[in-house]
Amino acid sequence: MDALSSLGGNRPRLSPRARTWLLLSPALAVIVVLFLGGVFFGIIQSLNYLPLIGQYDLNLDAYAQMLADPAFGPSLILSVWIAFAATFLSAVLAIAASLFLRQTSVGRRLGTYLFQLNLAIPHIVGAVAMLLLLSQSGLISRLTHAVGLTPDTSSFPAIVNDRWGVAIIAEYVWKEVPFIGVVVLAALAGGTRDYEDLARTLGAGWRQRFRHVILPFIAPGVLSTSIIVFAFSFAAYEVPFLLGQPYPATLSVLAYLSYTNVDLNARSEAQAINVVIALIVIVLTVVYLRLSNRYVRTER
């Protein structure tokens, strides 16, 4: 009743600041308790704190083990490669697709529809689809065999479970182009046309209009979605587990295998890898945000 009447305005209102915090508190509680709580437990477990098997002393053994593991270096390189390649390709293709689709209103509607359709499909389904399409005994390999391009299925290039993570990157790009694309289309819908026409009347070519009109409009959206795509593709484990190689595997797969090791001692190493993943993502995000802020400011 109190809450209702205070909303009705009969009593003195809460200060705007208190109101804001009150309204934010459910969301903050979830973030603080579930997210930061999880991060906290991850960090102390990475320091070998495992009460389950009677380990209470904090030390850096797990980090030493992690660095001594010959799989760590190649895994780090592979994870960075996959995340950068997937993010870059997704952003470029999303911008290109959006610019093409916005030409007509039908195209815009179709693009929005296709983009949103894809957003609902889980990564794991995409991964299995890539497996069925791109593997040496997959659909595409069978088609090239049927038309005589490849003498047998094993001469189709190995792009699933391959060294370069081609299928993994393909899955991320397939999934993330629409994600970035939806944001770009929305930014473009906010009336860039007038500015473009103005630039055109002043003699700006296509390249100049893109550089000085369109890009400043879409840059904030592209940059923020790219950070999300990068963080996700760097840390997600299920797609590289399905489409990757056992060695070198991504850091996330390495962490998963350590965490599910029957020896409980291996969990510290799993959490150490997770802490490294989190640190790298945080550092890169900060750098990225700084750079992009500067860019957006100078362009505007």
Add this chain to the structure above:
Amino acid sequence: MNRERSRYGTVLAGLIVVLSACSSAAPPAPSTATTGAVSTSSPAATVLPSATANTWDPVLAEAKGQTVNWYMWGGDDLINKYVTGYVNDQAKPFGITVNEVTVGDTVDAVNKVLGEKSAGKNDNGSVDMIWINGENFTTMKQASALYCGWVHDLPNDQYVDWTNPTVANDFGISVDNCESPWTLAQFAMIYDSAKVPTPPTDAASLIAWIKANPGKFTYPAMPDFTGSVFARQMFYYVNGGYQDLLGNFDQTKYDAVAPKLWSLFNDIEPSLWRQGTTYPQSIEAVDQLYANGEVYMDMTYGPTETAGFVQKGTWPATTREFVFDSGMVGDVSYVAIPYNSPHKAAAKVVANILLSADAQLKAIAAGSLGYPAIDVSKLPTDQQAPFKNYAFPPEVAPLDVLVKNSNPELQAKWATTIEADWTKNVLQH
């Protein structure tokens, strides 16, 4: 994080089932007699002491109205049907509901209990029963997360031969009244008889075949469960048998034998699928390669599941199985009750149902569940016949062939050491 992973695992397992299923499986056709000599025979002790009845009735009374949340690997349609259909129907008259909770890997269920234990949730846990294997059993025993001391009170425990070391030890670890047997798994090799007219008969002839047929064989990378069994089977081969490996892990013995295993695996590597530059991540991936004809052989720790693949049309009808003349690895799997289960009584009743002659017989038809974990010779004579007369479709090797010379599993430490060192010496080599 944990729930997330198991959800993905389950979705993945479900997807693979959906994607590979074409039609539902028919029950195996009855035909000629085979002998079901599964475990070592010993004098039957079929008298049910009244003491058991006295301790069992309160359990039945307590179990009434309870729901058993049974966590188990859910990647097999036939097993899921057996649990949600047959087992649930058998539990109903006792007022018990069986709720199968599928996980992608048993370790997910173990982690759930361990998570509850570290959070101090010591009663009213969410897991009532786990279908469990040796390595996970070791983990739970290490963390004191099991409810013990109930197995020998089950009335049907009289059919279990606890003098058989394969039953009384789970991967070399003593069972200690902490888990109840469910089925016997038996390792076997799978081949397409249209492409492999004369299958190998031992490890040496398998290696010769691999070298003569480059690109047509592979095995799952460690720590995949089936891949790990294959590595142990080859470990027995390079050691010249398993007899001197039983008992505790022995570093000296291991160090003497292991290098031979790595040179064997590195020797065949160029002849494997994709010249051994990579390995499939899981047995499901090898199953796919076999289904697509990329490789001509596969392997399984549940030879009856082959019938399901063939009947669905996923694998060719010319699929057959073979085991080495010297036998292949076999292992009993169990059901265990976590220490914090709120429905222990109902879980006991379900464990008892699983040990009944009828349930053990029906389990054979349930795909990859495997073979009876009970000593068939301990059953009343009239109940022994259906086991002895059980016949499989042609793609499944007969019971007596499969379990003949069955090799016991080693203590978990052997397996984990081989898995870790395989990664260093073969995968990263």
